Amino acid sequence: GQQLNQSPQSMFIQEGEDVSMNCTSSSIFNTWLWYKQDPGEGPVLLIALYKAGELTSNGRLTAQFGITRKDSFLNISASIPSDVGIYFCAGLRRDDMRFGAGTRLTVKP
């Protein structure tokens, strides 16, 4: 069953605010990924992390691979309306990729 605990489940923020969400697991993963899903579309890869402790940025997005390999977080700085969507974490090990249940982000102009 589900092995990734993603929080928060939903967030309502004001445009311009920073956002932080995280994913934890009882198991070790070799790769952590963060996806964004827009309504009516499939998830799109935002950031991939391959090493424990790795900190990677993609524009206003920053993600980190936890040192224990059991967690990861995603930060979005200076949010804008188009950041609205569902953000999923995913943990990958040799033969298995698991997804978190998602964080639904709403940005109020």
Place this chain on the structure above:
Amino acid sequence: IAGITQAPTSQILAAGRRMTLRCTQDMRHNAMYWYRQDLGLGLRLIHYSNTAGTTGKGEVPDGYSVSRANTDDFPLTLASAVPSQTSVYFCASSAQWGGGGYTFGSGTRLTVV
């Protein structure tokens, strides 16, 4: 435009009917996957294929079957649909098994009544 095409976009299906969801990719990716997405549960793997000619069971395979006759196509079949199979189904692919960066299709919304 390279990517994954899923069909149909949506479908209402009577319980007990057989249904095949189609998935085609043009990226020559070796690995392909089928996920179902349900509210509060995220994405759960149904079946996968490491390469053409091979398939494997994921987390929730019961009631579904797949085939991988060639690199590009990975159809998902519901032999006898049940209401609990109402979900949004996503096909995905990656260059290699375990490669991480999946490309997803736009999904098929299936309602079994």
